[in-house]
Amino acid sequence: ALAIEVLSPKLYKYPVKLDELRRIIPGFNPPLSFRELSETEPLYRLIIRKLRRL
Secondary structure: OOOOOOOOOOOOOOOOOHHHHHHHOOOOOOOOOOOOOOOOOHHHHHHHHHHHOO
């Protein structure tokens, strides 16, 4: 499993479409699945605590 912590997310005025991303980054493939974690979830706290020890 892999998790990426996003520290300063930005909300764009318009969504960036997959074909636009692939034009900028040839061969780009989005993750096959994802799940957003709330800071209040025990899993979130567990993952962040372990990552910060690295």
